[in-house]
Amino acid sequence: MTDQTPALRLEGIVKAFPGVRALDNVSFAVMPGEVHALMGENGAGKSTLMKVLGGIHQPNEGQIIVGEVPTVMTSPLQAKSKGIVFIHQELSLAEELSVAENIYLGELPLKSFGRVDWAKLYAQTNAILEKLKVGFNAKTRVGDLSIANQQMVEIARALTVEAKAVIFDEPTASLTDAEKVVLFDVIADLKSQGVGIIYISHRMEEIFKITDRISVLRDGQYQGTVVTAETDEEGVTQMMIGRKLDLSRAAVTHELGDIALEVRDLSCGKLFENVSFQVRRGEVLGFYGLVGAGRTEIAETLFGLRNPSGGTIHLDGNEIRINSPADAIAMGISLVPEDRKGQGLVLGMNCRDNMTLPQVSDLTAGPFVAEGAEIAIFDQYRDKLDIRTPGWKQTVGNLSGGNQQKIVIGKWLSMHPNVLIVDEPTRGIDVGSKSEIHNLIRELAAQGYAVIVISSEMPEVLHVSDRIVAMYSGKVMRTFTSEEVTEDNLIQAISGITPANKVA
Amino acid sequence: MQAGKMTPFIKTGAIWAFVVLELIFFSVAGEFLSLSDKAFMDLDNMLLLLKQSAPIGIIAMGMTIIMINGNIDLSVGAIFALAAVILLDSMSWAIFAGLGDWVIPVSWALALLTGVVLGAVNGLIVWKTGVDAFIVTLGSMLGFRGLVFMYNGENPTSELNWTLVDFAEAQFLGLHTATWFLAAVTLVIWYVMTKTVHGRNAYAIGNNREAAVNAGIRVGPHMMINFMIIGFLAALSAVVFYSESGSVNPNDGQLYELWVITAVVLGGTKLTGGAGSIVGTLGGVLAIQLLRKGLGHIGADTETVNLVIGLILIAVLFLDRQLNLKGKEELKT
Structure with missing residues (x-):
C-alpha cells in the first residue's frame, strides 16, 4: 500500500483562530x-479539518495534495470538481424535489434556452442508483424516502463525479442496523473501485468492522495513524482521550425500592401495542430496539406528547392520566429527549435560564423572577454534574454536546422527579463525556431515582441497565434481567426472531 | 475571543451609535442646508422629537414582545384607529352626559378595553387554530379597519375636550405627556421581558417552541397575553395621540404596523423570534423619528424621507448579518 500514490494527502496543516x-x-x-x-x-479538530478540506477555511500553513497535485480548496463545489466529495452528517436535501433533481442540484443537464433535459437527467440518475442497488428511482420525491435512503441520495450525489476521495461524516448516526449493512456495502463497493475513503465516526464497532487504518486527533494535534487490525478499542480510546475508558458492566450495589412507574397494556395506534413494564426506584430500565420499534413513542406518551389509544399508567400504584408535558412534569415524570438541540434546549438562552426553565414560574419574588434562587440551583447542579462552562451567562449553544446533555439532565434533577426518562443519552457526544453520562445514570439510580434509558447502542444499554426491554415493531419481545442478557439473545429479540415472551 | 466578546456589545450598541451619528450629521448638515436659523439640536426641537416618537414607540414596545415570542401583529394600525374612534365618539354618548370631565377616564378605559379585546381576538385565533400570526393579523387588519369605516363611513370622528387637550399638551419636568407615557411603557415592558416569568417564557417560546413545550410551558396562553398587551398598547398610543388632536380619520394609523416593525427590526429584534431587546427598540424608534425630522430639517420632502429610511433599513440589516456571520465563524473553532 505504501508504494502507491495516496488519493489525498494532508501535509502539516495548521489552522489558527484568534x-x-x-x-x-x-x-x-x-x-x-x-x-x-x-x-x-x-472539539479535537475533525470538523475544522473537514472545513479546510472543503475550502470553507483556508489553512495558515501546510498543503492539501490530491493525487500528486498540491491544491488550494476554495469551496466544497470546487473540492468536488477535484474529486473530493463530502457526505455530511446532517443531510442537506430539498425534500420537495425529486431524487434526480437533488442529485444534480445546481448542475442540471440543459437543453437550448435553459430548458432542463429531463430525459437525460433521469437516465443519468437511474444509472447511478442502479450502482447503489437502492429501492427507489430518479423520480421519487426525496421527502418520501427514509433517512437511510436520503443518505443514499447524498452518496449518489457524490458519485456524479469521478471521486478520488469520499469523506463520510458520522454517516450511521441515524441509521438502523439493517440500513448500516447497506451503507457498508456501498462503502466496500467504492473501496473496490479504488476510491479513498475518510470515515469519521464515534462508533467503535463500525470503525473496527470496516476501516483499514485509523488516524487520531486530540486537541487539534495529530496523534498518529495505526493499522486497525493491529490495535483495539482500548488502544484507540487511549489515543483519543489520553487515558483508559471503563465500559464494563457496573455492579449493582444498592437495594431496589418500590415500583415507581407501572405501565399496563399501553397502546398508541400502530406505533406500539400492549406494552407493559414496571420500573422500581433505584433501577435503570433499558429499552433496546431498532429505530422505529416504538421506544421513543412510548417515552413521548409517558411525557404527555401523545395520547395513548389504550392501556393504563400507574405512578406509585395510582392510575394517572397525562394529557400534556405540563401534567407529566407536575407528576414528576421527566423526559431528556432524543434530539437535544431541537427538543431539549433553548439554544439561544443561557445555561441558567435553560436549567430552570420548567420551574421558573415557581421561583418568583412578587411579580419578578428570583434570580438568586435560580443561580443557586444552577451552581448546585453545575457542581453535582460537573458541567464545564465559564459561567451561567454562557449561551447553551456554545457548550459541547456532553455539557449540553448535562444541562438537560440537571434541569430535571433540580425538580426531583419520580421517573427520569432518557432517550438516547449519548447521541452525538464524544467518548470521554459518554462514560461520564453513563456513570451519572448509574449514580442517579443509586440515589433512588427510577430511570428509563432508551438507546440504539447495544454496549450502552448493556452497560447502564439493570433490566432491558427488547422491542420489535411496536411490541415488547422480551424483558431481560442483567443475568439473562447476552448480545446474541438481545439481537435476536429486537430482530423479531424470539417468539414474544412472558413480560416481566 | 476578543471579537466574540465584542459582538453582543456591538449588536446592542449599534443602534444607539447610529442615533448619535444621525444627531451629528443633521446638526452639521443643518448649518448649511436648513432654511430655519434654529439649530437641529435645539432643546425644544429634541423634546418635540421625543413626543412625536411616542405613538409609534408605544406600539413598538408591544411589537417587540410579540416578535420575540415568534409572532407578528399586522393589525396594530387598525386597532389604533378603532380605539381612537371609540375614545372620541364615546365622549359625546348620551349616557355619559352627566359626567362632566369625568367622561375622560371612562372614555380612556373604553378605548383601552377595545384594544385589549381586539388583541385577545387575534391571540385566541392564533392559539386555537394554530394559523400563522402573519395570516391571522393580516385578516384582522382588514377586518378591524372595516369596523372603523362601518362606524362613521368616510367621515372623521371629532370631539375636542379642552381639559383633555390641556392634559395632553402639558409638560412635566420639560417632557410632554406623550413622552412620559412612552417612558413608562418602555420601563414596564423592559421589566416584563427581563425580570418576569412571562418574559422569560416568551423568549424561550420564540427561540425553540418545541423545547418550551417539553419544559411544560403552555405556549398558547403566553401568546394570547402578548396579543392582549400589544392591543392595549396600540389603544394607549391612540389615547395619547388623539387626546390632543381630537379628530380621527378612518384612514389614520395605516402603515403604522410597517413603521413599528421597521423600528423593532432596526433595534435588533429577530423576525424569527427568540432574540431582541426593549432598549434596542427604543433606539430604533428614535432613529426613525430622527431621520424623518432631520431630513425635513435639511429640506427633504416626504417621498425622499421614505426612500432613505427604506435604504437604511436594508443597509443596517445587511451590516448586522455581516457582523453575525463573523461572530459565528469564530465560535465554530
Missing part, C-alpha cells in the same frame, strides 16, 4: 481503496 490553534501540524494520507478512520473527541 486565541486557539484548532489544527496544529496535521498530516495524514488516504490511499486509493483504503477506508481511513478519522477519530477524535468533539
Whole structure:
C-alpha cells in the first residue's frame, strides 16, 4: 500500500483562530481503496479539518495534495470538481424535489434556452442508483424516502463525479442496523473501485468492522495513524482521550425500592401495542430496539406528547392520566429527549435560564423572577454534574454536546422527579463525556431515582441497565434481567426472531 | 475571543451609535442646508422629537414582545384607529352626559378595553387554530379597519375636550405627556421581558417552541397575553395621540404596523423570534423619528424621507448579518 500514490494527502496543516490553534501540524494520507478512520473527541479538530478540506477555511500553513497535485480548496463545489466529495452528517436535501433533481442540484443537464433535459437527467440518475442497488428511482420525491435512503441520495450525489476521495461524516448516526449493512456495502463497493475513503465516526464497532487504518486527533494535534487490525478499542480510546475508558458492566450495589412507574397494556395506534413494564426506584430500565420499534413513542406518551389509544399508567400504584408535558412534569415524570438541540434546549438562552426553565414560574419574588434562587440551583447542579462552562451567562449553544446533555439532565434533577426518562443519552457526544453520562445514570439510580434509558447502542444499554426491554415493531419481545442478557439473545429479540415472551 | 466578546456589545450598541451619528450629521448638515436659523439640536426641537416618537414607540414596545415570542401583529394600525374612534365618539354618548370631565377616564378605559379585546381576538385565533400570526393579523387588519369605516363611513370622528387637550399638551419636568407615557411603557415592558416569568417564557417560546413545550410551558396562553398587551398598547398610543388632536380619520394609523416593525427590526429584534431587546427598540424608534425630522430639517420632502429610511433599513440589516456571520465563524473553532 505504501508504494502507491495516496488519493489525498494532508501535509502539516495548521489552522489558527484568534486565541486557539484548532489544527496544529496535521498530516495524514488516504490511499486509493483504503477506508481511513478519522477519530477524535468533539472539539479535537475533525470538523475544522473537514472545513479546510472543503475550502470553507483556508489553512495558515501546510498543503492539501490530491493525487500528486498540491491544491488550494476554495469551496466544497470546487473540492468536488477535484474529486473530493463530502457526505455530511446532517443531510442537506430539498425534500420537495425529486431524487434526480437533488442529485444534480445546481448542475442540471440543459437543453437550448435553459430548458432542463429531463430525459437525460433521469437516465443519468437511474444509472447511478442502479450502482447503489437502492429501492427507489430518479423520480421519487426525496421527502418520501427514509433517512437511510436520503443518505443514499447524498452518496449518489457524490458519485456524479469521478471521486478520488469520499469523506463520510458520522454517516450511521441515524441509521438502523439493517440500513448500516447497506451503507457498508456501498462503502466496500467504492473501496473496490479504488476510491479513498475518510470515515469519521464515534462508533467503535463500525470503525473496527470496516476501516483499514485509523488516524487520531486530540486537541487539534495529530496523534498518529495505526493499522486497525493491529490495535483495539482500548488502544484507540487511549489515543483519543489520553487515558483508559471503563465500559464494563457496573455492579449493582444498592437495594431496589418500590415500583415507581407501572405501565399496563399501553397502546398508541400502530406505533406500539400492549406494552407493559414496571420500573422500581433505584433501577435503570433499558429499552433496546431498532429505530422505529416504538421506544421513543412510548417515552413521548409517558411525557404527555401523545395520547395513548389504550392501556393504563400507574405512578406509585395510582392510575394517572397525562394529557400534556405540563401534567407529566407536575407528576414528576421527566423526559431528556432524543434530539437535544431541537427538543431539549433553548439554544439561544443561557445555561441558567435553560436549567430552570420548567420551574421558573415557581421561583418568583412578587411579580419578578428570583434570580438568586435560580443561580443557586444552577451552581448546585453545575457542581453535582460537573458541567464545564465559564459561567451561567454562557449561551447553551456554545457548550459541547456532553455539557449540553448535562444541562438537560440537571434541569430535571433540580425538580426531583419520580421517573427520569432518557432517550438516547449519548447521541452525538464524544467518548470521554459518554462514560461520564453513563456513570451519572448509574449514580442517579443509586440515589433512588427510577430511570428509563432508551438507546440504539447495544454496549450502552448493556452497560447502564439493570433490566432491558427488547422491542420489535411496536411490541415488547422480551424483558431481560442483567443475568439473562447476552448480545446474541438481545439481537435476536429486537430482530423479531424470539417468539414474544412472558413480560416481566 | 476578543471579537466574540465584542459582538453582543456591538449588536446592542449599534443602534444607539447610529442615533448619535444621525444627531451629528443633521446638526452639521443643518448649518448649511436648513432654511430655519434654529439649530437641529435645539432643546425644544429634541423634546418635540421625543413626543412625536411616542405613538409609534408605544406600539413598538408591544411589537417587540410579540416578535420575540415568534409572532407578528399586522393589525396594530387598525386597532389604533378603532380605539381612537371609540375614545372620541364615546365622549359625546348620551349616557355619559352627566359626567362632566369625568367622561375622560371612562372614555380612556373604553378605548383601552377595545384594544385589549381586539388583541385577545387575534391571540385566541392564533392559539386555537394554530394559523400563522402573519395570516391571522393580516385578516384582522382588514377586518378591524372595516369596523372603523362601518362606524362613521368616510367621515372623521371629532370631539375636542379642552381639559383633555390641556392634559395632553402639558409638560412635566420639560417632557410632554406623550413622552412620559412612552417612558413608562418602555420601563414596564423592559421589566416584563427581563425580570418576569412571562418574559422569560416568551423568549424561550420564540427561540425553540418545541423545547418550551417539553419544559411544560403552555405556549398558547403566553401568546394570547402578548396579543392582549400589544392591543392595549396600540389603544394607549391612540389615547395619547388623539387626546390632543381630537379628530380621527378612518384612514389614520395605516402603515403604522410597517413603521413599528421597521423600528423593532432596526433595534435588533429577530423576525424569527427568540432574540431582541426593549432598549434596542427604543433606539430604533428614535432613529426613525430622527431621520424623518432631520431630513425635513435639511429640506427633504416626504417621498425622499421614505426612500432613505427604506435604504437604511436594508443597509443596517445587511451590516448586522455581516457582523453575525463573523461572530459565528469564530465560535465554530
